[in-house]
Amino acid sequence: MQITPSILNADFARLGAEIARIPSADWIHVDVMDNHFVPNLTFGASMVEALARATETPLDAHLMIEDADRHAPAYVEAGCASVTFHVEAAKAPIRLAREIRAKGARASMALKPATPIEPYEDMLAELDMVLLMTVEPGFGGQRFLDLVLPKIRRTRTLLDSYGVQAWLQVDGGVSLETIGRCAEAGADVFVAGSAVYSADDPDAMVNALRDRAAEASSTA
Template identity: 80%
Template sequence: MGIQITPSILNADFAALGAEVARIPGADWVHVDVMDNHFVPNLTFGPTMVEALSKTTDVPLDAHLMIEDADDNALAYVEAGCGSVTFHVEATKAPVRLAREIRSHGARAAMALKPATPIEPYEDLLAELDMVLVMTVEPGFGGQNFLDLCLPKIRRARAMLDQQGIETWLQVDGGVSLETIGRCAEAGADVFVAGSAVYSADDPDLMISRLRATAETAAPHL
């Protein structure tokens, strides 16, 4: 599968999202942060906007649902055109059922964990998922500093995936930059969400290439 770079549009120009996505043709996915001002203290996009965005690009959309009612609303994002939908285990009543529903409707299913949420209680769920997201900042806002304390959890998650011999991707999100992506890749991540690092660059697509190269150099498991 190799390294994948997934720019977050949270740091893009909301008034011109179609044009902003057009600036990153080298992206593997476009990361869409969905926030409800309840699970996290911020309010962003809903399925109507996501559907409109999906019609402007061929790059697949990766929806990160930072909402309280993912059990009831996740499928709306599949229907809106997302190729991958991530729910937070802290806000999901039935994660296995939800993952199976997402997959049965044709999208990849992913589970996210906040920095303080351990991976160990969910080891038996990993085979039900297409991706696990380890948050490396507290979810809610872009531009935060990377939390090194999450690196051991990334390593433990990678060890669990390797031990089970499954192809579930391991994503990190939060403070990913040229300075931090190597540490994440070395710890075992293979999918990287980068918002500020990409959209604050003079050439966002060139930054994607630089992030990819840095991660590939540091990744021992590839």
């Protein structure tokens, strides 16, 4: 069980210090938004490069941007250890996943809540991670969509049936109240933004979330 706090809910004026508050995090989740694919604007490759210099915790870039085929490789070059592109924004997702891997990062494919996994099952072996959005992408602090839970289960079944070792990540509304349901359904990597950074002790929340997920997974 891995916890990947999103800095979308952190204080943008002091991101280095905000990352230092969560030393137990497995990854740092960086939400890159272009105000076109989603109605919000956040970071670019230059900011990501600066963040990579400020922490030894690996960066997990989630690209909510148009023309992912052209822009995604730049985030590997900026220092990200994992780069996630939205399949809805990729014209050649297999080629893009292979390019990200060839540059030395983990390749991940994200799907919006209404995008089914089944049309992409033949390319699962090309991926290191599948990200299922449990809210509509674009803003932090949204309520978890339980309707995605069956898709988490179907994706886990597909990964297992093909013998694919890819991680299964969920992002959106993850908290102590919802993470257990995600873990029970088969997720093993969890993005949590507001749950972490609204806590009095963000690092303690990281550990509490991991423990809750592990407990739910062991009893599934």
